[in-house]
Amino acid sequence: MTAATHRSAGEIGRTERGPRPVPGLGEQRAAADLAHTDTVLANGLRVLAVRKANVPMVEARLAIPFAADDPMHPATAEVLAETIATGTARRDRVAIDTELALIGGDLGTAVDPEHLTLSGGALASGLPTLLDVLADVLTAATHADNEVARERARIVERLAVARTQPRVIAREALQRRRYGDHPYTREVPQPGDVERVGPEAVRALHASAVLPGGAVLVLVGDLDPDAAVGDVERALGEWRSDRRATEMPELPDLAAGDLLLVPRAGAVQSQLRLSAQALPRTDPRYPALQLANLAFGGYFSSRLVENIREDKGYTYGAQSGFEFTGNKATLQVEADTASEVTAAALLETRYELGRLGLVPPTAEEVESVRQYAIGSLLIGASSQAGLASQLTALATVGLGVDWLAGHPERVAAVTAEQVAEAALEFFAPSRFTGVVVGDADTLARPLTALGGVSIGEPGAAGS
Numbered sequence: 001m002t003a004a005t006h007r008s009a010g011e012i013g014r015t016e017r018g019p020r021p022v023p024g025l026g027e028q029r030a031a032a033d034l035a036h037t038d039t040v041l042a043n044g045l046r047v048l049a050v051r052k053a054n055v056p057m058v059e060a061r062l063a064i065p066f067a068a069d070d071p072m073h074p075a076t077a078e079v080l081a082e083t084i085a086t087g088t089a090r091r092d093r094v095a096i097d098t099e100l101a102l103i104g105g106d107l108g109t110a111v112d113p114e115h116l117t118l119s120g121g122a123l124a125s126g127l128p129t130l131l132d133v134l135a136d137v138l139t140a141a142t143h144a145d146n147e148v149a150r151e152r153a154r155i156v157e158r159l160a161v162a163r164t165q166p167r168v169i170a171r172e173a174l175q176r177r178r179y180g181d182h183p184y185t186r187e188v189p190q191p192g193d194v195e196r197v198g199p200e201a202v203r204a205l206h207a208s209a210v211l212p213g214g215a216v217l218v219l220v221g222d223l224d225p226d227a228a229v230g231d232v233e234r235a236l237g238e239w240r241s242d243r244r245a246t247e248m249p250e251l252p253d254l255a256a257g258d259l260l261l262v263p264r265a266g267a268v269q270s271q272l273r274l275s276a277q278a279l280p281r282t283d284p285r286y287p288a289l290q291l292a293n294l295a296f297g298g299y300f301s302s303r304l305v306e307n308i309r310e311d312k313g314y315t316y317g318a319q320s321g322f323e324f325t326g327n328k329a330t331l332q333v334e335a336d337t338a339s340e341v342t343a344a345a346l347l348e349t350r351y352e353l354g355r356l357g358l359v360p361p362t363a364e365e366v367e368s369v370r371q372y373a374i375g376s377l378l379i380g381a382s383s384q385a386g387l388a389s390q391l392t393a394l395a396t397v398g399l400g401v402d403w404l405a406g407h408p409e410r411v412a413a414v415t416a417e418q419v420a421e422a423a424l425e426f427f428a429p430s431r432f433t434g435v436v437v438g439d440a441d442t443l444a445r446p447l448t449a450l451g452g453v454s455i456g457e458p459g460a461a462g463s
Contacts, residue, residue, distance in 0.1 A: 036401045041236070043213065059120075059219070059388040064245050066111060071186075075197050077205065079148060087141070087147060099129060106121060131234075138210060143203050148202055156195055163191070169437055170273050170437045211241045213243065259432075259433065261435075261444060264438055264439060265439060288421065291422075293321065295419070298321060317336070342443055357423045361423065
């Protein structure tokens with residue numbers, strides 16, 4: 001029995017007669033050619049109901065703008081999210097869980113600096129019940145003292161572990177490097193702040209911030225869109241306020257600059273995080289930039305992965321992608337490497353950034369990433385849950401089904417020349433800033449020699 005030999009992505013893509021031919025694009029289907037209703041109710045809630053009847057289920061996503069300047073807001077919001085569905089004036093935790101179980105449903109919550117999100121699903125026939133439970137927790141959640149105490153203890157324990165994780169440390173360092181003390185950087189609360197959160201503060205935040213004005217509810221499933229909107233009006237029509245939910249203040253454009261070495265004593269791995277200003281989805285150049293990103297590091301056969309993973313073996317995984325925040329967008333480049341090859345990995349990453357603009361993707365590369373982009377979009381929208389999540393991300397920035405349905409055609413129309421222009425403009429190494437988190441004793445000298453890296457203060461990465 002002979003041992004299997006490792007083949008690179010380039011070798012896999014070739015035969016003895018040359019490169020494997022990339023099949024031509026077939027006729028493009030709309031990603032979401034679906035019956036839908038998109039309207040704003042009298043209370044300011046936008047409702048997007050979409051019929052996708054492949055299974056007799058309904059998916060619901062409610063995103064409420066949930067920003068604030070108060071330094072204690074992230075901690076209080078975290079406790080609120082964990083206790084909002086633990087009891088109301090007419091249902092305790094068991095009653096909520098039982099009623100949802102009877103309709104094959106569930107309800108989950110999450111919070112970040114931009115939104116409080118409630119996500120659920122149920123049998124299509126149970127939609128009125130799901131909406132009734134949702135209305136109950138939105139308007140009458142009690143955040144009982146014992147529930148707050150129990151969930152607060154769980155959150156503190158979870159955060160204590162999370163704040164030791166390299167990826168969390170790197171994300172927090174990158175956020176501070178990019179945006180200073182902007183509220184958007186407060187993604188992971190401090191455990192000590194959570195310990196100080198009391199039931200009164202949670203109930204006060206609910207009353208002042210869980211508001212319909214500016215919120216978006218997306219429903220996707222085996223439903224009649226107009227009838228579903230009527231169900232929402234009946235269930236949530238009394239959820240009202242004379243104020244709107246609080247939107248996140250607009251982020252500043254990123255300024256290019258040195259990477260910051262954030263010391264993490266004794267670390268055997270380093271986290272590379274680079275970021276630059278990009279384009280929102282509504283910009284006409286976005287499809288070309290999307291394809292340029294895929295060619296650089298957006299999927300497994302990209303140039304960055306081929307270089308620092310397949311060829312050099314510096315990392316198990318490297319990737320690049322977009323982060324959309326309000327009406328702004330940024331590019332992120334990420335890789336985790338062993339300490340001894342961190343400087344070399346950064347050198348190769350910068351090399352690939354520059355090469356993308358100076359030696360732009362070939363027509364074959366463009367065709368490959370085009371198929372990947374369109375195929376991924378269609379696959380992501382093929383399930384009710386996937387479509388609901390995609391539409392929620394779009395709806396929070398004012399887009400909807402029409403944008404999603406038209407995007408495959410926009411991607412199909414991008415030329416190799418347009419991808420080359422986007423690569424040269426947006427992937428220049430000089431446009432990026434970011435952080436390297438790792439052991440300063442090992443990294444400081446080679447990174448300083450490489451240039452474009454400044455040294456942070458010890459302890460900046462947290463413990």
